[in-house]
Amino acid sequence: MADTSTIVIVGAGLTAAFAAQGLREEGFEGRILLIGAEPERPYERPPLSKGYLLGTSPRDEVFVHPAQWYDENRVELVLRAEVVAIDRESGEVVLKGGVRHAYDRLLLATGSEPRRLSVPGATDYGVMYLRRLEDSDRIKAAFTRGPRVVIVGAGWIGLETAAAARAAGLEVTVLEAAELPLLRVLGPEMARMFADLHREHGVDLRFGVQVAGITGTGADGGGAVTGVELGDGTVIPADLVLVGVGITPSVALAVEAGLDVDDGVLVDDHLRTSDPAIFAAGDVANAFHPRLGTHIRVEHWENARRQGALAARTMLGQDAVFDRLPYFFSDQYDLGMEYVGYAEPGAYDHLVIRGDLDKRELVAFWLAEGRVLAGMNVNVWDVVGEVEALILSARVVDVERLANPGIALADV
Structure with missing residues (x-):
């Protein structure tokens, strides 16, 4: 040009x-x-x-x-x-x-x-979403207004903000329509690990629930939230309601x-x-x-x-292509993780755990027909490059060797 x-x-x-x-x-x-x-x-x-x-x-x-x-x-x-x-x-x-x-x-x-809640009261009582810097400022300020936080959605944003609220000493309830957090992304085995993590840190996780409305005092966008009403009529008291149901x-x-x-x-x-x-x-x-x-x-x-x-x-006219594997990371409490690859729900037929699931020190692999589609390292570091190489090789791997921490990933 x-x-x-x-x-x-x-x-x-x-x-x-x-x-x-x-x-x-x-x-x-x-x-x-x-x-x-x-x-x-x-x-x-x-x-x-x-x-x-x-x-x-x-x-x-x-x-x-x-x-x-x-x-x-x-x-x-x-x-x-x-x-x-x-x-x-x-x-x-x-x-x-x-x-x-x-x-x-x-x-x-x-x-x-952010996707918005479309239930009664969702626009009236200061329900919060986290996307912009100003949102984070408002949520941080809201942490000081009362001890009860209700988070709608148990995805990455919901879980990370739950961890932050617990670190601030607040009472946290997380509401999720699915059976487990991050279920679509990680499948049931790894989703349970995140559920256990948050329960151990005092989060009240409620799965399979539907939000029917937001309660509060005042209205027209200037009211104060008092709770979240569920589909069965239960009202969970709240000083802050944060929604993370996708974007x-x-x-x-x-x-x-x-x-x-x-x-x-x-x-x-x-x-x-x-x-x-x-x-x-x-x-x-x-x-x-x-x-x-x-x-x-x-x-x-x-x-x-x-x-x-x-x-x-x-x-600028260069012959460059988008071919890098998806990668993301998350930090929650004492758990740090990295994920690389792409394994849609139903696309994998086997999950391999390499390491100690109880201690949450492991690498998980999602496989289809013996080939690695994606990997997630949890409190194990400097392995993303090796995991990525396994995925890109598209080779059938020996599952027993893959699961054995005594065998270097490069040798698998």
Whole structure:
């Protein structure tokens, strides 16, 4: 691309920051315009439910780059700005208020938004969601208002915030419609491990329940929550209600612009949309994965970083492809874990435990027809590369050797 070209990035999160950084590192000298709706420069989201929420990480550490980095690298930050349309014919994005910015290449890094509860009282009594830095600030402040916290949803956000609330000395109840936490992601065996972990730390876990409504005093968005009503009529008292029931990709711009959308913006393995001048990356991108032979949308930190950097290269015309295996991590109490690979529910037929499940020091492997699809190390470190190599080899493994901690993974 010529140095006079303009690349516009819509969304000012982790993906956008790594795309801008990648463009400069790859030698792009043209204009980079990074547009975000939030008042903050790009930051990382994992600390919002971990260290920052716990108060162990300072605010400055959540930001991807120091404030001066953007001026030093000639990245124009346009914050508190909402892009309301993409004019593909003129090659412009349209901001709320009518301001237009022309682009030669456009990257959609619009991320995702929390799914909202649609029950009586859900919008009246200060129910909280965790997605933005300001959300984490509000939740942290709410921890001081009363001892009773009810969390709806036992996914990663729900469990991590439960751990943070318990560390703050609060009474925590977690409500989940499924039989176990993280059931769809990890299957029943590993899901039980997380259930046991939280029960041991005093969390009241309630599975197979439905939320019927939120109770409180006052209304019209300014009331105070007092409890959560379940489908059987039980009311659980609460001083804070936090909802973590998943996220949905922010595809409104893409839909309005006529791009191909299906659980995210559909892109190829170069992160190109159905318009060759428009790319998408991060939470919003449903990307074709050549190793897996299917489109996948990954909602985790490492994917945002990798796809942002990759989008920078592909927007500059390089023949780079999205082929890294999904990876994510979590920290809860004294348990740290990393997961690499891709094992959908029903896609695996065998689970192998290597290590001590009771002590929670292990590596778990999900297999199909003797081949490793995914692995999760729990309080065992420096093995992700070896686990990834096992997956990428696509070889049938000896299950007994795989389960034996006395045999190096490299030798399996």
